[in-house]
Amino acid sequence: MSSDRKKLEADLTHFVQSRGTRYAQATLQTDLLETGMLDSLLLMDLIFHIEEAYGVRVDSDQVNPSNFRTIEDTVSFLLKQKALPQA
Amino acid sequence: MKWPLVERPVPNTQVPLYNRFYLHASPASQFDPVIVWGTEIDADALQAFLHERNRDGRILLTAAHALIRATALALEQCPELNVRLIRRRIYAFRNINIRMAFFHRRYSEIDLMLIEHTNLKSLERIALEIWQRMLQAARNEGGRDRDLARLRRLPAFWFRRVVRLYGFLDRHLRLPTLGRLDSTRAGCMMVNDLSFPGAPPMRVYKPTRFPDKSDSFNLTLGPVENKVVTRSGQFVSVNVMPIFLRADHRLVDAQQIGRFLALIRDLLSNPERLAGGHYRQSDIDRAVAEKQKQ
Numbered sequence: 001m002s003s004d005r006k007k008l009e010a011d012l013t014h015f016v017q018s019r020g021t022r023y024a025q026a027t028l029q030t031d032l033l034e035t036g037m038l039d040s041l042l043l044m045d046l047i048f049h050i051e052e053a054y055g056v057r058v059d060s061d062q063v064n065p066s067n068f069r070t071i072e073d074t075v076s077f078l079l080k081q082k083a084l085p086q087a
Numbered sequence: 088m089k090w091p092l093v094e095r096p097v098p099n100t101q102v103p104l105y106n107r108f109y110l111h112a113s114p115a116s117q118f119d120p121v122i123v124w125g126t127e128i129d130a131d132a133l134q135a136f137l138h139e140r141n142r143d144g145r146i147l148l149t150a151a152h153a154l155i156r157a158t159a160l161a162l163e164q165c166p167e168l169n170v171r172l173i174r175r176r177i178y179a180f181r182n183i184n185i186r187m188a189f190f191h192r193r194y195s196e197i198d199l200m201l202i203e204h205t206n207l208k209s210l211e212r213i214a215l216e217i218w219q220r221m222l223q224a225a226r227n228e229g230g231r232d233r234d235l236a237r238l239r240r241l242p243a244f245w246f247r248r249v250v251r252l253y254g255f256l257d258r259h260l261r262l263p264t265l266g267r268l269d270s271t272r273a274g275c276m277m278v279n280d281l282s283f284p285g286a287p288p289m290r291v292y293k294p295t296r297f298p299d300k301s302d303s304f305n306l307t308l309g310p311v312e313n314k315v316v317t318r319s320g321q322f323v324s325v326n327v328m329p330i331f332l333r334a335d336h337r338l339v340d341a342q343q344i345g346r347f348l349a350l351i352r353d354l355l356s357n358p359e360r361l362a363g364g365h366y367r368q369s370d371i372d373r374a375v376a377e378k379q380k381q
Contacts, residue, residue: 022285033141036134036311039283040149044192044225060219065141 008054008075015049016042016071028072033065043068050074056081088263091184091273091301096176109337110175120336123293124344129356130311130326136358145211150328151187151280152214154308154351156361158278159183159205161350168347170338171275171301173261177338182375184274186302187217192225198235199271199297207374209364231267238268250298258300275303282328286310292331305333306351330355 009028016026016037023037032038046068047058056078067077102110112118133153140148162169162183169180183206191198200220202213223229227236241249256262257272264270279294289309296302309329315322330351334344354360365371 020285033147034138036284038147040151040221041190041283043147044190044221047222048192048225058222060215060222061146063147063218063222064145065147066143068147069141 005075005079008078009071011053012046012049012071012074012078015046019045026071028075029070031069032071033069038068046074050078054078054082088265089270089273090261090263091180091182092171092173092178092261093181094261096173096178097170102177103340106337106340110172110177121293121296122334122336122341122344123331124334124341124348125291125329125331126348126352127327127329128352130328132356133328133358134311134326136361140210146214146218148210148214149280150282150308151278152210152217153355153358153361154280154306155185155187155202155205155213155217155278156208156210156364157351157354157358158185158276158306159208160354160361161347162276163206164350165343165347167343168304168334168339169275171303172335172337173300174259178261180273180275182273186271186274186277188277188279189217189221189224192221193227193232194235194239198224198231199277201271201274203273204371204375207365207371209366210361212364212366212371215366229267231270234266234268254298272299272301275301277302277305279305279307282308282310284310288312289329289331292329294331294333296333303335303338305331307331307333328355 013026013028016023019042026032026037030037043063050056051058062077066073068074099107109118109120133150137148137150137153166179169183170177171180182204184201184203185205187200187202188197189200200217202208202216205213208216220229224232238246253269264273277294277297281289281292286309292307292309294305294307296305307330309331311326311328313324314327315324317323330348332344332348365374
């Protein structure tokens with residue numbers, strides 16, 4: 001696993017866990033949708049954390065479950081977006 | 088410029104007598120036309136539906152999106168609720184447009200958005216538009232956000248005068264919607280999703296009325312709660328979500344509200360009925376054009 005991926009995983013896990021006791025148990029593989037953790041507020045904060053920290057722009061049609069179901073999925077999405085040239 | 092209301096008011100003869108008592112009462116009588124009705128929906132069915140659709144869907148769906156689609160479909164069946172007051176006359180809206188309150192991330196406050204022709208749109212289309220607007224608001228990129236920024240800079244003295252003058256005209260005249268700020272006046276139903284994680288259980292909720300007369304109804308969804316109920320003589324644990332409707336007795340009576348809420352409850356408890364509607368904008372435009380020809 002690349003160090004870039006590990007760094008992103010650690011950062012996003014910390015970001016989600018720091019939102020309160022309800023999120024403290026979240027791991028890389030926690031299904032944020034099934035557990036009801038992912039509401040519109042967390043999703044918007046997560047998207048803008050990604051945009052501000054990594055300069056990756058997320059479009060509305062990319063707000064799909066496969067990109068945000070778990071922190072691992074979000075990291076994969078982020079790495080894929082980082083590899084693309086940004087407009 | 089758009090004209091959200093039909094040209095002629097609902098004839099007096101079609102307004103139920105008891106609604107007319109409220110409609111024509113003197114302010115001196117200190118009457119209160121607000122009715123609030125609370126009920127519950129089967130959250131297990133809704134959650135199972137959302138989990139299924141989110142398994143391989145192209146847009147992330149939430150309970151708020153389902154509530155908006157259900158509200159539009161119920162309004163289609165209860166057109167007598169798609170109305171507002173101007174002076175003491177009731178006017179119907181031309182289209183089914185739903186207002187939604189959302190958290191404007193940039194300013195850390197609540198803003199409104201309008202989902203036009205909601206009844207013609209699929210659940211996915213509604214969700215896409217909502218995510219689009221929320222992202223736009225958080226980036227402060229939309230025209231409405233620029234207008235809101237200008238409004239925020241207005242000194243209190245002028246703010247008060249503008250709001251009062253606009254409110255006076257809106258209460259007395261059948262106005263068109265002119266810009267991005269007043270576009271939300273084109274819908275009578277405000278939908279409010281307060282089912283966010285960590286929200287306290289909701290026993291009673293009386294939504295306030297936004298100081299514009301188009302805000303005739305408010306539908307608020309509360310957080311999921313676990314309850315023990317009896318089914319076929321057995322105790323079973325179920326998840327429910329409270330839902331509250333605030334209505335105006337000058338426009339509708341309790342029987343009409345009850346029918347409308349029963350429809351919403353039925354749709355959300357059997358969410359497979361929320362299917363249908365168009366996803367592509369070209370299909371929505373075509374459906375709107377066909378409706379206008381009729």
